[in-house]
Amino acid sequence: MLRQVSRLLGRPIAAQQQVKMLAGRAFFSTDVPATPTEDSTFVESWKKLIPNIEPPKTPSAFMKPRPPPPSSIPSKLTVNFVLPYESVLSGKEVDMVIVPATTGQMGVLPGHVPTIAELKPGILSVHEGNDVTKYLLSSGFAFIHANSVADIIVVEAVPIDRIDQNLVQKGLAEFTQKLNSATTELEKAEAQVGIDVHSALNAALTG
Amino acid sequence: MASNAAVPFWRAAGMTYITYSNICATMVRNCLKEPYRTEALSREKVHYSVSKWVDGNPEKPSIRSDTSQE
Numbered sequence: 001m002l003r004q005v006s007r008l009l010g011r012p013i014a015a016q017q018q019v020k021m022l023a024g025r026a027f028f029s030t031d032v033p034a035t036p037t038e039d040s041t042f043v044e045s046w047k048k049l050i051p052n053i054e055p056p057k058t059p060s061a062f063m064k065p066r067p068p069p070p071s072s073i074p075s076k077l078t079v080n081f082v083l084p085y086e087s088v089l090s091g092k093e094v095d096m097v098i099v100p101a102t103t104g105q106m107g108v109l110p111g112h113v114p115t116i117a118e119l120k121p122g123i124l125s126v127h128e129g130n131d132v133t134k135y136l137l138s139s140g141f142a143f144i145h146a147n148s149v150a151d152i153i154v155v156e157a158v159p160i161d162r163i164d165q166n167l168v169q170k171g172l173a174e175f176t177q178k179l180n181s182a183t184t185e186l187e188k189a190e191a192q193v194g195i196d197v198h199s200a201l202n203a204a205l206t207g
Numbered sequence: 208m209a210s211n212a213a214v215p216f217w218r219a220a221g222m223t224y225i226t227y228s229n230i231c232a233t234m235v236r237n238c239l240k241e242p243y244r245t246e247a248l249s250r251e252k253v254h255y256s257v258s259k260w261v262d263g264n265p266e267k268p269s270i271r272s273d274t275s276q277e
Contacts, residue, residue, distance in 0.1 A: 085250060102215075121231050121235070136235065138228070138231040138232040138234075138235040139227065139228045139231045139232070140228070155228050155229070155231070155232040156231075156232035156235045156236060156247070158235065158239060158243070162239050162240050162243045163238055163239060163240070164238055164239060164240045164241075164244075167237065167238045167239075168238045171234065171237065171238055185219075185220040185221060186220050186221055186222065188220065189216055189217045189219075189220030189221075189222055190222075190230065192216055192217075193217060193227060193230055193231060193234075194230075194234060197231050197234040197235060198234065198238070201235065201238050
């Protein structure tokens with residue numbers, strides 16, 4: 001009687017598995033199963049050698065697999081905008097952010113392809129409905145994940161109204177002059193960095 | 208795949224990313240309006256104690272406090 005119970009219980013699960021295989025989806029690396037994975041080669045070699053004792057769990061069995069991305073594109077982007085000393089935005093849902101990547105201004109919408117972008121000094125604008133909030137970033141990275149979460153990590157970020165115009169002009173002139181009088185490669189690079197940063201600050205004030 | 212091509216100018220000149228990033232942050236902090244500027248520059252202060260080791264023994268430690276203005 002008990003043997004029949006297991007046969008009856010076994011049938012519906014088999015039916016579900018067949019339906020999954022018939023769905024005909026290609027296997028992507030993002031389709032990770034929800035159950036914890038175990039290291040199959042280790043377990044097999046253990047069982048060959050020591051069949052009586054349960055194989056110990058390897059670190060990979062404790063790791064939570066990456067959750068699969070949602071099947072439909074979410075309507076809002078979740079942004080985590082953090083600085084070393086403060087998290088400016090933490091899990092905020094917005095419509096779009098424009099990040100200053102080294103390859104140019106990059107607009108990120110929900111459903112963006114997963115990207116890691118290095119940021120250059122420039123303006124980050126956060127668009128929420130009709131509001132646009134702008135911050136001037138010094139440098140950092142932007143990680144956009146498959147589930148429409150964007151992590152923007154920078155060293156220093158200021159709202160545009162905290163920038164002093166005179167100091168920016170003075171700095172720009174000073175670094176342009178340093179570039180002309182620089183001798184070593186390192187001094188030239190520092191002066192060039194100065195010019196880049198101050199031009200970005202200037203553009204933030206005027207743009 | 209571009210492996211060594213198109214290194215950024217600062218790396219070609221021997222600067223590491225951390226140095227570049229810290230220089231950018233210092234410059235941004237130097238261009239802020241007054242109350243924000245002093246509070247931001249105070250964020251960059253580093254306090255540490257240094258002791259030189261001679262023949263396996265530490266000498267008297269000295270406490271240093273450096274700001275980014277060098």
